[in-house]
Amino acid sequence: MLPGLMQTAPLQISQILSFASTAHGGRAIVSRAVDEPIWRYDWAGCEARSRQLANMLRSMGVAAGDRVTSLAWNTHRHLELFFAVPGMGAVLHTANPRLSDEQIAYTINHAGSRVLLFEKSFVDLIDRLRPHLTNIEHFVLLTSADNLATTSFEAAGYEALIAVEPATFDWPVFDENSAAFLCYTSGTTGDPKGALYSHRSVVLHAMAGGLNGALGLSAFDVVMPCSSLYHATAWGLPFIAAINGCKLVLPADRMDAAGLDELIRDEGVTCSGGVPTIWTMYLAHLERTGGNTGALRTLTIGGSAVPRAMAESFQQRHGVAVRQLWGMTETSPIGVVATPTPLLAAEGDEAMDEVIWTRQGRMQFGIELRIVDEDGKPLPHDGETSGNLMVRGPWVIARYFRHEEPATDADGWFDTGDIATIDRFGFMRITDRAKDVIKSGGEWISSIDLENIASACPGVRIAAVVGLYHPKWEERPLLLIEPHEGEVVTPEQILAFLEPRILRWWMPDAVVIAPVPLTATGKIDKKLIRDRYRDHLT
């Protein structure tokens, strides 16, 4: 090869902050904070305080490569950690407060963090965990309070600590493949596994995420991340917003409908997103109050499948476009986003809505996607054939933290554990989790499809389908139904509703009316359901 002669300076997260601070310095950042009034500053202010924070961490002895843990909401202080910790060459472990005590302690110890910064909401949690946290040398409470009498243990106050530090700090330059963030998966089996994002992966992900085929943000947008900063960096939104000069609105932990409604209207939010649940509640709130969506134009929804009725209502009643996004901690997390294309639009509005509302997303530049059969053979993109979904690209994991073996196959493909179809327009639809698919008599039954149809039955709040051992067919579906409060549904009603809507051999062998157990992240706990009903069909 002939070497090119362009500059090869490394991609660094500090460049994102410096750009926002220089080119969009006066663009606002607004944040709720725990037990404090709403905080307002701008990108220039954010860089100044991030530099103070970097000096503070250096004073504590934090060095390049060291890990620092946050237990924090979507707040301006957490945002400062997002820039200061990787900016100085250290690694931010964003601990997930939704995990069990044991799992939180496990991740902090596994990370080997030396400093733990946490919101007031987590004082009791930290008090419980403290005896088990072997490496933490400094506890810092993310507060402006002078009086930290709320903690029974020795902790310093964030504002007091950074106030004494200068706002000058030269962001160091280092290898772009250096670690920046450590995000643990909330796997339902085994210990959480850590994805160790690099500066290169974060910067490339942020550049691609702003494109119009993905989130499509501009300097005129006001972005409110309602995915948690501790969940795969809230889809990289702090970085995508900074690169595009957006105003940023941070709701802390106030994801309730009234709290969102207030920020959306008061701050002129144009783009938000997160899991479907909070937006279903917001929509109900609007109907109850007769409210409006202000300047809101797009909601990007991920984490679970989007209820079609919600997407339809947002579009038809409020002119708000709902876009699905699919990804996982291992993909930084943006994998695909369901944005329209002219080839799809040419099929007509109805056909387009159908695709946009029912597909998890469309191929993005940077992420290669393919579906393969059990032998790893690529399958056609016909929208019909389903197979194991594999991804590859510069923001996909190569290896879990402290694991010896790679997380991918020899060609770099990461097996997502999802079963999906891909159509000729590049749209991807998840038909099941590989471990949830039901293998009946050599054929596959999609638990997700069955759940979606059963959920539409009047009176049903949640429907969960698992495959149970069956002596003749290998596996057969069991359908668990949790009715809306105060409503009564019977297995016979459910079966009668399903009958005209599904293939005969998809009919569940049993329908049980009972509460549906959820995991710490609000997903259906299929492992528990399978354990609980193990012998139900035999």
Add this chain to the structure above:
Amino acid sequence: MLPGLMQTAPLQISQILSFASTAHGGRAIVSRAVDEPIWRYDWAGCEARSRQLANMLRSMGVAAGDRVTSLAWNTHRHLELFFAVPGMGAVLHTANPRLSDEQIAYTINHAGSRVLLFEKSFVDLIDRLRPHLTNIEHFVLLTSADNLATTSFEAAGYEALIAVEPATFDWPVFDENSAAFLCYTSGTTGDPKGALYSHRSVVLHAMAGGLNGALGLSAFDVVMPCSSLYHATAWGLPFIAAINGCKLVLPADRMDAAGLDELIRDEGVTCSGGVPTIWTMYLAHLERTGGNTGALRTLTIGGSAVPRAMAESFQQRHGVAVRQLWGMTETSPIGVVATPTPLLAAEGDEAMDEVIWTRQGRMQFGIELRIVDEDGKPLPHDGETSGNLMVRGPWVIARYFRHEEPATDADGWFDTGDIATIDRFGFMRITDRAKDVIKSGGEWISSIDLENIASACPGVRIAAVVGLYHPKWEERPLLLIEPHEGEVVTPEQILAFLEPRILRWWMPDAVVIAPVPLTATGKIDKKLIRDRYRDHLT
């Protein structure tokens, strides 16, 4: 540092084509061709033919790192060279037919190219150059013609050559810093200098170029590059279009008003751009014919300052936004693009238009910009202070091809040779070329500002200002005026027009009415003017 654990596969130009072909395979590409009907295919078709082309070049013995020269217009075959040559690991030298015979031969020999592919328009040129081209082993005429009797020398026909090749070719994977394109500057002094773009620089430039703060393209856009593919890869538009799934329209060499008008309306062009001249002609054509701009929404103009009247007419009469872009071969070429921001918009429409129409652009993510004084000390971004414009970033040159010394200072800053101001909103305005600025009695006079004002004088077609040696003031301005055809202007009229509009000490010491000489690329040839009038003031 702690190494991150994300994938580190190199960024490659072939990924751009494969993405467009997979995710937007059916999106159209339409191209004029020399003496052939309009060509139509799509991104999938483009990848298939690019693979055939790669096989053809391999059959000719082209290996990784080898140079291949194109002398071609904005056509589909040139587009295929853009993907196939770097895709296979070789380097595409896009020769500039606007240079002199000697300079073209110099660049081809300096590149050390083994294959030369050229349009029918250049048969005579090649015939003249042939005895001087020391390395070329294969001449290929970019034509579908079976009969190549038009050439007096042995050349093969492109279509016949690729027709026999298979459309399967595995794009190799290699270091992302490998060379991809070799683009020579058309410097007015000395030999042309080669900028050697890498795969990394091209891919990062293309990702950033699509963002809404830059060109802001989406899959619904129809992009017609009217900057030449041989000028710094036409601003990377082929790559930006592919990443965003745009329809691409290629006008070959038909940049005349009627030719553009036809493509804009017939193909639904939404975004185009190029040098101001062609768009001034297009606007005059619309007025003459009473035509409309169809779906056109944005014209991005670079290469010379945008005439304010043109920008205003496009916006007010046709609803087409005109955006300035500044860059150079050494910056790949996107440096800054004048896109609005909410902070600027808050100043009011008039103030915003003023900035957008008179600034060369606004800071983009990826390119650092600063102005420094003669000692290299950074100057404030106050919109008033002007200084030497320096740039740095992953698509800025590090060293010219076959030069020993770096093209930048020790910190990686490249001196653009422009004098500029930067304002608090990040907008940059070129006030002069460093070598054109007039140093009078210790103060600077901007030749560009003087020219802009003199150009507005009735009857003036082109105004050119140079600084000439003056025994007392060091330098004083000479103003050369070329009137519109058939119009008469006198030096006295010019001076009377200038008097109320400029500082007293800016008044030119001499006004000469004469044709203004232009360079090969249509810029005012100030070197020639300075030579011609050297002793005019003494």
